[in-house]
Amino acid sequence: MSKSFLALVLLETPATPDMVALSEAIRARHPELPMEIEGGSAGSARQGSPLIRCGDELIAVMAMPAPAPADPGLWSRASTIWPQAEAVAARHRGHLIISVLGQNQRPLPRARLTTAVIGALIATMPQCCAVVWNGKVARSADLWRDLSSRSFASFPDYPSSLWIDILPFRSETGIGAVTMGLSAFAEREIQFETHKLPLGTLLKKVDGLSVYLVEHGAVVKDGDTFGGDARERFSVRHKNSDRFGGLPVFFCSDGSA
Structure with missing residues (x-):
């Protein structure tokens, strides 16, 4: 691409x-x-x-x-x-x-x-x-x-905060964050919703996944999981966002959404 x-x-x-x-x-x-x-x-x-x-x-x-x-x-x-x-x-x-x-x-x-x-x-x-x-x-x-x-x-020390916004929001089940600008690198934005993670941790998770996708492109497939270890896994689905006007997203959750 x-x-x-x-x-x-x-x-x-x-x-x-x-x-x-x-x-x-x-x-x-x-x-x-x-x-x-x-x-x-x-x-x-x-x-x-x-x-x-x-x-x-x-x-x-x-x-x-x-x-x-x-x-x-x-x-x-x-x-x-x-x-x-x-x-x-x-x-x-x-x-x-x-x-x-x-x-x-x-x-x-x-x-x-x-x-x-x-x-x-x-x-x-x-x-x-x-x-x-x-x-x-x-x-x-x-x-x-x-x-x-x-x-x-070198990865992961790109100035990605100049290229991508990470915007927090409140969801029905807790909190969430959505990116703006990632789609130019990976075809979709990230929408991450959680009821388990504090806001600071959530933002770090979204930032880490964003930088990974900047480096590798749209390599995360529908149904994949990611996380720091086997005990911390988050599911990823390809969908059009219900919250953000049909925006194509990697929808991530910890089982709460």
Whole structure:
């Protein structure tokens, strides 16, 4: 499965990135990543080329002198862990669009590369105030600058919290959590409901399964179980969520749902 991600970097004021400065920042932050400015010379990049090449991939960085499309639900979700999210979204005045071109890689390598480029952009542009990942997850620019340094970390230390939201909720039998953004890696989200686990443990279970699916793709089959040991097993069913508008999910439970 191949997948392109579309990321928006929100700007407090409209600005055009300096592609030479961006390429230098990528080299400094990720020296293991082969990269060059597409189009030849540094001078041509300064004149407005929107492309850079990292390894075998082309990345487009396009400046838009207007706010990103409004999405109140996105910013409401983001505000649960980032209280300033809605205010930042309301005051931004420009944005950048970042995407890896082509269809040659699995989702994880593309996510890594896109994340590395975004982190370098934020490091070179003080106007950056937020990032919207694939229309699903919004985070602060400061968090992106810090966590994107782990773009090429080994499993399980990916900066997956930049790519996937984990949202708790109350269920009829206890508590639950649902992901937002995992389907780009594994075709479905996770919906986990329990009457046995405390919230912190539940969130860790969902995070661990999310990272596993980011690494391996949609390998968990309908009817599989997972858990830390033979005494702690949770069932997984493929279904369309009754709670979240028919969203395709890996429905997980400890026998309570």
